[in-house]
Amino acid sequence: MADLRVTLCGKELKNPVIPASGTFGFGREFNEIYDISVLGGVCTKGLTLERRAGNPVPRIAESRGVILNAVGLQNPGVEAFIAEDLEWLKSKTRVFANVAGSTLEDYAEICGKLDGLVDFIELNISCPNVKCGGMAFGIKPETIKAVTRAAKSSLKQTPLIVKLSPNVESIPLNARAAEEGGADCLSLVNTFTGMAIDIERRKPIIANNTGGVSGAGIKPIAVRMVYEAAHAVEIPVIGMGGITRAEDAIEFLLAGATAVQVGTQNFTDTLACPKIIEGLNAWCDSHGVNKLSCLTGKLELN
Numbered sequence: 001m002a003d004l005r006v007t008l009c010g011k012e013l014k015n016p017v018i019p020a021s022g023t024f025g026f027g028r029e030f031n032e033i034y035d036i037s038v039l040g041g042v043c044t045k046g047l048t049l050e051r052r053a054g055n056p057v058p059r060i061a062e063s064r065g066v067i068l069n070a071v072g073l074q075n076p077g078v079e080a081f082i083a084e085d086l087e088w089l090k091s092k093t094r095v096f097a098n099v100a101g102s103t104l105e106d107y108a109e110i111c112g113k114l115d116g117l118v119d120f121i122e123l124n125i126s127c128p129n130v131k132c133g134g135m136a137f138g139i140k141p142e143t144i145k146a147v148t149r150a151a152k153s154s155l156k157q158t159p160l161i162v163k164l165s166p167n168v169e170s171i172p173l174n175a176r177a178a179e180e181g182g183a184d185c186l187s188l189v190n191t192f193t194g195m196a197i198d199i200e201r202r203k204p205i206i207a208n209n210t211g212g213v214s215g216a217g218i219k220p221i222a223v224r225m226v227y228e229a230a231h232a233v234e235i236p237v238i239g240m241g242g243i244t245r246a247e248d249a250i251e252f253l254l255a256g257a258t259a260v261q262v263g264t265q266n267f268t269d270t271l272a273c274p275k276i277i278e279g280l281n282a283w284c285d286s287h288g289v290n291k292l293s294c295l296t297g298k299l300e301l302n
Contacts (some may be wrong), residue, residue, distance in 0.1 A: 044081065
């Protein structure tokens with residue numbers, strides 16, 4: 001069997017497969033199906049300072065090859081997570097805490113609460129910025145740099161991952177802005193903005209009208225963006241977007257990713273992540289690859 005271990009920001013993961021934020025809860029439900037300690041880590045659902053009920057329903061819709069969601073960061077709040085779920089999750093695997101806020105102060109405060117308690121903090125910067133008329137922090141390089149600096153200022157022990165939005169003018173510019181702001185790692189892509197319409201009612205299916213598009217259909221775009229980001233910065237990159245099988249994960253590694261996150265496929269197949277881990281072993285064995293991490297960034301362009 002191949003050595004699937006990867007090192008991310010100086011911390012070893014037993015393999016590069018991490019369930020993506022918003023698709024795995026805090027891991028308890030999936031642990032009833034399989035032992036989640038087989039995973040390289042778990043990225044929590046998005047956490048905010050206070051409990052959030054989320055958006056009105058319906059807030060998930062299917063389309064061909066993708067789903068749309070507008071869940072609205074429903075979560076119990078960071079203090080409840082620390083009190084009720086953190087220690088259990090830490091006993092299983094590496095913990096990636098996804099965090100969100102509406103102001104720079106929100107991000108700084110929530111990062112301060114989690115510093116030293118989790119293995120990694122992942123900034124969700126696709127949330128509305130109340131000081132910029134609702135525009136997300138992750139759209140412009142200057143706001144990306146500002147929110148990264150604010151979060152980093154509260155961190156003394158925990159590496160900071162900045163999760164980039166694909167709904168932007170330039171992935172390389174935004175990747176460099178996060179790096180300049182102090183990010184230790186990048187993750188991408190977050191969801192694309194989309195809409196699905198009920199043609200009988202002549203209304204959007206989702207109550208929020210638009211939602212984030214994810215699933216197998218976005219993979220080629222996500223791979224391209226991960227390649228662009230990985231070649232624009234010196235820090236490591238976590239790739240995601242449409243991964244359904246081990247071969248998809250290999251694509252992201254070759255494009256420059258150190259690790260991968262698996263999202264929508266967890267809804268389709270609750271055993272998706274362990275199957276991908278098994279598939280990585282099988283692929284490496286059949287291709288004479290002894291150490292998986294040797295594939296990172298080994299894409300040869302035509």
